[in-house]
Amino acid sequence: MSASNRRNQNSLDGQTVLLIVTVALVAVALGTVWLAVTWGSHLDEVNPDLTGDSFGLFFGVLKGTVIWPESATWILVATLAIVVLSGVLVAVAVARARRRRSNVDGAAIHMGKGRDLRALSVTGAKATAQRLGVTNWLGVPIGITVAGRQKLYGSPEDMHVDIWGPRTGKSTSRAIPAILSAPGAVLTTSNKRDVLDATRDVRAANGGRVWAFDPQRIALEEPTWWWNPLSYVTDDVKAAKLAEHFATGSRAGDARADPYFDNAGQDLLAGFLLAAAVAGLPITKVFTWTTTPGDEAPVDILRAHGYDQMADAVDGQVNGEPRRRDSVYGTAAQMASCLKVRAIGQWVTPLGGNAHMDPRPQFDPHAFVRSTDTLYSLSKEGKGTAGPLVTALTAATVEAAEDLATTQPGGRLAVPLLGVLDEAANVCRWHGLPDLYSHYGSRGIVLMTILQSWSQGVEVWGRDGMRKLWSASNIAVYGGGVKEPEFLNELSQMVGDYDKHTTSTSVGRGNRSTSHQVQRERTLDVADLGALPRGRAVVFASGAPATLIETIPWMRGPHADAVRASIAAHDPASTPALRPVPSAPAETSPMGGAQPWLNAAPRTKDQL
Template sequence: MTPGLLREAAAPLLLLGTIAATALLAVDVWAAAGAAALTGTGHWTPPPAGPALLFGLLRDGPDGVLAAGASTPVFFAVLVTTVTLEVAVGIVAAVLIGNQTGSHDPQRSLLQARELGDLTGQAAMSRARKLRPGTGDLGPSDQGLRLLSIQRREVWMSWEDVALVIMGPRSNKTSAIAVPTVLAAPGLVVATSNKADLWALTSGMRANAGPVWTFDPQRIAHVEQTWWWDPLRAIADADPAERVEAAARLAGHFVGTIGGERRDPFFHAAGEQVLTNTLLAAALSDGTMRDVVTWLQPGQRGAIAALDKAGAGTEAADLEATLSGADVTTKGIYQTARTATKALTSERLMRWVSPPDTWRDAPTTTAPVELDLWDLHAAARHGRATIHLLSKEGAGTAAPVVTALVDRILEIAELLAQASGGRLEPPVVAVLDEAANICPIRALPQLYSHYGSRGIQVLTMLQSYQQGVGVWGEQGMQALWSAATVKLVGAGVDDHAFLQKLSGLIGDHYVERISTSVDRSRTSRQYAQAREPVMPASALRAITRDHAVLLSTGRQVGLGRLHPWYREHDHADIGAYADTALAELRRAAARALGPDNPVNQAEGDRP
């Protein structure tokens, strides 16, 4: 029966229910009186059945229905017991009927708190103990990374999950996901961002628990450079049989920044091969990234000489063949390689990937030291280590270096996991905010499938599904979506095709349809049930900033409330550290403008 029919039949059903309840109560009184007589006299002598029983009970009390010698306590005990049982059965029946007739409520079709399983509570803690058996007693915050709450039950991402977060701009992505995750990471955390807010909100508190490194070539946070990283070390340190693959992996991060109309299939592949061989030449000859940029210039044969000297004849011959080709073709191939490494023409960025003794201008303060990424992981074994990687998108971006850095850190994490019996302890957490713009790791969809099992928790954060398609292609983005065991979709998503797809994953529910017809004598209504999306695309687009849709493997889709840092118990401490960091940032930015800048002069004129 549909809810509409139930509403129209309410009055007759209420009357029938009253009559049935009265009759049932009369039967209860009759049975209780019979039981009382049997107990008191040894004979079953109930009063005559009928409505008169209730009138007699109301008028004269138990004496009006009990035979002589019947036990009054037994009468009341039996009557109260039977009535209580019948009321309980009635309540259960009403709830079941209500669940059936209320199935049109879309919230009933979403993930409920009782269905969370090992995403919450003791089950989540038990799962954490199995995944981190060597950590001793685990505290409440050690059960995983908290994502949101469903019906006031906290939902945790476990230490074998990887996540994909899709939220539009200014949708609490940083405040509710990135900041809490960075602060909660138990060991090494890698965080990328194109703004200073994530760094400002987390670096101070993380510094209390361990070392913090910040990569900031574009002066987003105006952090002084104290270290540099050699991308070629991964090639030089690799097994001789794997050095070409290591060089190709590094080259892919640079060539991957070429997109749109600049991408030509032939020149793209040939340029990547040239860059691979040039990187290999620099690594084998103890060269630097400056040598790579130099050897890609027209007429340069330094890479060929370095490869020949190192005994890499095949790669040297490959470069020789490219240089000996048609002039137009050779120029196109090398121009593609130069375009891929265009970011390195910035001296500011080059200083972060080359030794100080090769800089155009000597360091004015203490020379930065080389950061060995193995030392980075070693530091996380004894405390909480943090590395912030900052880069803007567009012209002058440091995205190729950020991508190479993150990929190498995660590659080392995999090697350490294998050497540790399969899983890292403590886990490595990577928060890849603005991943499509500043950290587009080419192989990320393929790597995602086994990161979680290694104790590497990666959260890839995008502004839209299509943004991921633009980086990894339709198949690659679908692979990334499928490999992510936890998916969060929040506010600000305007991709209609994606929202339609998400609505289909959430599923349908039944809604009531009412059609009314009127003729001369009467009005009639017809009720029917139809299927509609639980959350249509319009509802998904209208999700508020403090909510997100949760998709977790093996469960219904849920809708939960986010936990932005400014609503947490330690928000005052976080805010205080952020205020200090931002104040220093403003002072550093003002110094960078110079004393003759009109803005600084105006500030100096203030009383």
């Protein structure tokens, strides 16, 4: 059904409208006359045997059998004035409501509403939060239902997947309100500075620290703190996970993985990462090893720390057939290519090569998840992308939250961690996310994965992986702006059909006949979903029918003034130049080149 047809599907024909208007006028006339004569008779003490029948009284006045009291005139005028004023107010309210209505709002009556959405209502969200032991958070705000004007929330155990096209309001209506509502630590990813500018001062005002990871200077942040990715590598399993983040984060969306060289390069990179971690070397040394085939230093380090099998695997590549070896090394170097960028290195290595000499604070994921701090990770695609490090930082933080949850009652965080993965397909290509999604919900880790289209998710996780992510989410929100008929058709089927009742009247040979028909029609078809107006979204929640909502941007929220002030304070046009990062002396080699890893104390396997 087209939007224009839907707009008129519930409209009344001319005869029905005329009948309604006539009945309304008659009711007003009878009511006002009855009120004026009744009250006037009491005031003027006339018509002692006044009838209570409004019709009889009205026609009695016309016939003269009922006396018209003098005071009835001003009572009638006052009553009519009140009726007219009420009519004007109602007309204004209806006009304003119609201005807020969109072409698809008529479909809302055929979708989820009222008791269907009890679990998402304020009452339902509060009950779920109390059951989970969360006392200061209803959950992530979703919006207001078009039918019934009911506020909806995702509970503290619900996982979210959002698909919103470009410039449809996903940041203003979903990401920012979610961040502002969170009671505990928040991590968020993005390829723009808008979310950072809008929320950083509001979050900081609640006592939390702001950590802005901005290696590509998207928000012009300086490296006033640093994070050591190798602190995540506590054993060979974590090394393999970190290598996977580098592999998926560095691969272009349309690139196909080579079944041999990609796996071999990833394994080699895992060995290098583990060797650098146990030796206390900076992560930038890993890239150096990928450019020097034949260097046996990583093998010796691994053997010295008891990782004999990993050492054998690395040794097989180091001393392998030269042409095959060079290809594997080249693949590993491509995966770790972000480490060669000097600006990125300042964020992941200590000044001077020695953490003890670096005056900057070091980010600790395990301390972060116990705080009310906010971590903003910014990156963008293309040359020099920091995407692999953003993915690694996000995964390390979420896994730290999972470790904390295992020590708390019920195996879940008492104060939930919120992760808003905005532009996830461009910034945070977390390969294992679909497999972990439902598990994190039971740990008190609430994640929102926000994509611009279904195909973006398919590029990162494949068709099966994207379907797994979509199905594992308790709250799926479509905000419009997508031009993919196959995806939109599936959404249309999920919204469902409704029974359309039609009446037709025919007149012939002096006879008039009326017939009634019922036919099934799609509630929202592909065209409706593709042209979904800004300010509307369709919500698919577990255990509830799809519902149409009005989105609530931060401008209409309780923090609007604070957000405006934060945006103004961090506007690049008005922000003063930032001071340079404090520097520390670096150890130098006899040849004069900086060798920052010479001061780093090696870590033994027991220390890991």
